[in-house]
Amino acid sequence: MLSAACARQGVISEASLRRQERLLLSTAFSPPFDYPLQPHPNVRSGALRHARNLDRFLASPLHQPSVEAFDATLEWIAREDPNGDRSIILDSGCGTGRSTRLAALAEPAALVLGVDRSEQRLERGSSAETPRNARLVRAELGSFWRLLLAAEDGRLA
Numbered sequence: 547m548l549s550a551a552c553a554r555q556g557v558i559s560e561a562s563l564r565r566q567e568r569l570l571l572s573t574a575f576s577p578p579f580d581y582p583l584q585p586h587p588n589v590r591s592g593a594l595r596h597a598r599n600l601d602r603f604l605a606s607p608l609h610q611p612s613v614e615a616f617d618a619t620l621e622w623i624a625r626e627d628p629n630g631d632r633s634i635i636l637d638s639g640c641g642t643g644r645s646t647r648l649a650a651l652a653e654p655a656a657l658v659l660g661v662d663r664s665e666q667r668l669e670r671g672s673s674a675e676t677p678r679n680a681r682l683v684r685a686e687l688g689s690f691w692r693l694l695l696a697a698e699d700g701r702l703a
Contacts, residue, residue: 604692612686615683615690616693622681626679627657632679633653633657635649635653635658637649637660638687639661640661640662641670641671642668642674643671643676643682646658646680646682647671649680650680651677654677654679658679659681661685661687662682662684663685663687
């Protein structure tokens with residue numbers, strides 16, 4: 547078993563990655579699937595309400611801890627992809643990070659960012675090994691998205 551320090555640094559053996567992949571895939575895609583086949587009846591009204599408030603939201607101040615998390619994420623991207631050749635996958639509201647890990651395993655050539663504002667949810671998944679091409683970030687999603695859209699690097703927008 548790899549140490550927690552190695553796992554945090556993204557140093558994971560190939561065998562460990564495969565074991566993690568089997569575990570994640572077996573639990574992520576097992577029945578029953580109880581998702582509704584129709585959208586919730588309030589989706590339209592909720593989307594319209596948010597659209598009416600968009601200007602006010604965009605004018606509000608950014609959440610400072612999320613700005614710091616975004617800056618640290620840009621540094622990680624620059625270290626992991628100095629040439630800017632890799633695709634970036636964003637898993638908004640990643641919860642425990644399980645979907646982020648699955649995406650990273652499925653797309654090893656890409657960088658995968660899992661973002662959630664809940665420290666408790668992220669901690670619930672912290673015992674699982676995270677592939678080197680994935681990063682879990684605690685940030686408020688609205689601020690993180692605004693920073694992504696405002697980034698000069700067009701790959702992030």
